[in-house]
Amino acid sequence: MAISNTIAAAASDDIAVLALFERLALAAGRVVLDIFHSDITVSRKDDSSPVTEADRRAEKIILEGLRDALPGIACVAEEECSEGIVPRQLGDTFLLIDPLDGTKEFINRCTDFTVNIALIRGGAPEIGVVFAPVSRKLYLGRPGFAEVVDVSEDFQVVGRRRIIVREGFEPLTIVASRSHRTPETDAYILKFRTAEIVSVGSSLKFCLIAAAEADLYPRFGRTMEWDTAAGDAVLRAAGGTTEMVDGTPLVYGKRGRPDEPDFANPTFIASGRVEGLPRET
Template identity: 70%
Template sequence: MLAVFERLALDAGRVIMEVFHSKMTVEEKADCSPVTEADRAAEKLILEGLRAEFPDIPCVAEEEASEGIKAPALGRAFFLIDPLDGTKEFVKGNADFTVNIALIRGDVPEIGVVYAPCSGRFFSGRPGRAETITIGEDLTIAGRRKISVRDGRTPLTIVASRSHRTPETDAFIRKIEAAEIVSVGSSLKFCLLAAGEADVYPRFSRTMEWDTAAGDAILRAAGGTTKTTDGKPLVYGKRNQTHDADFANPSFIATGRVSGAPWF
């Protein structure tokens, strides 16, 4: 399954980069967020691939959801797909957008890939092993290296959203003395923690499960955690929520190995 994820992510990345280097058309969705032909083409490619390989596993994908296509009954396992996470950065010409594909099993993100086609950074995770993948000039996999979270350092390195900073995020950062701040877009924030390049990712603005599942799977495979602000693990497959839409996440804090964390 992970090999299929990796192949589809690379293929989706090719489609996305063709649009990135052309004159793209940007539309506005019902929630006022942008969408481009790259989002739709990449999602179509990924969904066709997953449904052909794994016809019995339901798919939940961002653009289908935004178009009002009702998500199927999920069962114990299902896929979450964000074909182009960081569309705002993509439209601005920034490089931090990613392709995200994840398997959820029993409300836990179990397998995931995150591919940043502009920079070539590629991460994957499965239970017990997270890797960074080297992409060759022909856009095929040329090598792999195991990664893991690091022990928290002084000062801690916090990764924060470039487009979604909130007063709550700034207040959280102020609580951590002498923290070093790195701004990066999309699900790469989880991956920097997984690769031992950062320590904490606080998120106090709204996300959807397809935004976080793949990066979260990689972080957990690397030894990290993602918890809600009451200290409970972030779960997936959330539907019929009285306070928010299906698949919407609460605030959360993702971490590597940070001893004596002051925020729970």
């Protein structure tokens, strides 16, 4: 049965929306993992970034499920956007989909890639799922509730555990991109001279903070909203924050800006409960 726009946007139905996201992420993750264990054919998009059959097939599964259950809610999906398929209007509530975050890791046979689905309300990521098919970890978040789910080899849920960010303590654990480190990111990390640095690909960086396994994720460099929305939703649900360097929350649905592509993120800092973060204006 389809979930109406009104119900989907209401807090009372967040559980149903999250369950839908969970089901679709697991289905897409199964396809992604099958392709990962076979021959991977890589092609190039117009911006020269790589794309695989896994990206396209996973996105198809997710979009068909979302459009069936949530008709009328705009879907912004990475591969559709790369082909020029973008909703004319987003509305206050819309969906962001990255069917395979960490395509470079996927191609290089690293295991950090994820499937990501998020619902945005009023510019904030409020419901999200991040599924890591190789480790079979599924991270879920809705307002006031976040959990990590263990998934069996046959893609059945075998355990659930609530998660919440931790109080930062010295030395902080900082997660950073494996494939997209920049000099600006490294300069920011150097401000925490005793910190432990963990290199992780994809949206798992948000999830490690949400699960109290890390404290900080600074990102100085280009990301797109579909890269970050689901992990950001999980982090905020677990009590964390994602803010721009001036301390204001990162918002979603950014379009029509001069000299910036639609849906591109500025520099941001994702964190658990860490006091006294250095800020820039």
